[in-house]
Amino acid sequence: MTPDAARRSAPPAAHLASEALPLTSSGAALGEALLARAGRPLDPQDRRSQHSVATLQGCVPRIDVNIPAPDGRCPATLHLPDGEGPWPAVLLFPDAGGARETFREMADRVAAMGYATLLPDVYYRAGDWAPFDTATAVGDPEERARLGELMGGLTRERIVADSGAFLEFLLSRPEVTGAAVGTTGYCRGGRMSLIAAAAHPDRIAAAASFHGGRLAVADHPESLHRAADRIRATVYVAGAVEDGSFTAEQGELLRKARSDVGVQHTVEFYPARHGFAVPDNPTYDPDAAARHWAALKELYRAHFQG
Template sequence: MAVSRRDVQTVDGLMDVDLHAPDGGAPAPVVIMYPDAYGVRETVQRMAGRLAAAGYLVALPNMFYRAGADAAAPEKIDFADPEQRARLGRVVSQATPQRVMADTGALLDALADEPGALPGPVGTIGYCVGGRMAFTAATAHPDRVAAAASIHGGGLASDDPSSPYLAADRIRAALYIAIATGDAHHTDADHARLVAALDEAKVDYEAEILPARHGFALVDFPVYDEAAAERHWEKSLALFARTLRPAA
């Protein structure tokens, strides 16, 4: 697999994006991978590589580029470290859904001119705050996103007026939503609101609550759960295969 870097012009500056291309050189369906709040790092690069190996051109944007050096992940992730938590607060506050969706529009425009990108709608996948962005992309760019996978995403159906479930009627994509058990970022009440909104909008979706903690898919998180992580890979790859692959 080949990895290359692109700088995408946005209204706020240049967003660096890593492209992971599958072997073979032929144009491939595009999947945008949104990282968690710790940002683009080796763990997420390996995940993008795994998705690329399955036959996709994976765009991994640094959606926290506005935060500059604050966006760099620490050597060891520790949820209880007050300095890390303060840094995360600064980083995430600058990457609002509105800003990230504007960045996503610029990225989609850039990818339309990418030789390795198969023309047509794309897929999205994201983790934690990135899971919210992957879901939100299906509401913000309904004609350009054909599949979205939200993995232990937070704020999908909260009381926040920007919560993306409120725009469920805009979704044209198929969705896979993997929720952690007892997740404070996606409560039982949130889940009930989410499912009700998706059902009312007649969205093609699958939502499941996995017996794992928030952050289970990320191998450098202390809560990493291999069984739940592999489950999300199985379901996400199946989603992309049925929505992004051209009919034979």
């Protein structure tokens, strides 16, 4: 196993309850059969990392892949629905803690809805970075500094370039059907989801952001409300009532900007705290998370299964 594959396969922090159990005995055979049905032999780089997991949603095949990206190769996992493809696709942007087992399980759940789901390592430029313990990272000065350095490297220009590479890769896969995908993102990833929708309007049909921060800042030249006229996707934004990084005033700024240009959108606030949708966050809220899953399912159903 390569270092990248080993890192992406690392177990979650000890305080987390995992819903996914690796099935190593038949995963490769299952993946080979799935790709054969899609009309494509396994890429040699994919073959060694093909596996499947059992989740509460059923059996979800995962493929570890490497995406040609602007500044190197970006490790990612492609999560496939069980059964015959091809399928519509979703690009999932993780929160500030980056791609980890919690988000792989979330990508499994999106895949179980019927979507080929790509979860990229958005910090690929940092190489083989060590995962964070989300329960303690913010309170630990060294870890907080390390997290800040990783986040600081994701400029808007890099997000635009990287998301273009992710979309190119995803839409080229034989497991994927259609010319446009859905996106979703959490925390920092929510902002990335909306940046991508504005930068690649022909390739993103539905975009979601959950507890994304600083989405609309009136006096900031890169505020997302200024890009409303470039978005063609239907947009769903869910903030948290207890979240100073995305306030009701920001939400209203987004609503007005999108209404003015005719973008189909929803902006609402859940009675929860920042981080409500991600199971390994200390602020995880099961009720708000369930509401988020229902909203995401309906957003994608309307565009890809309606």
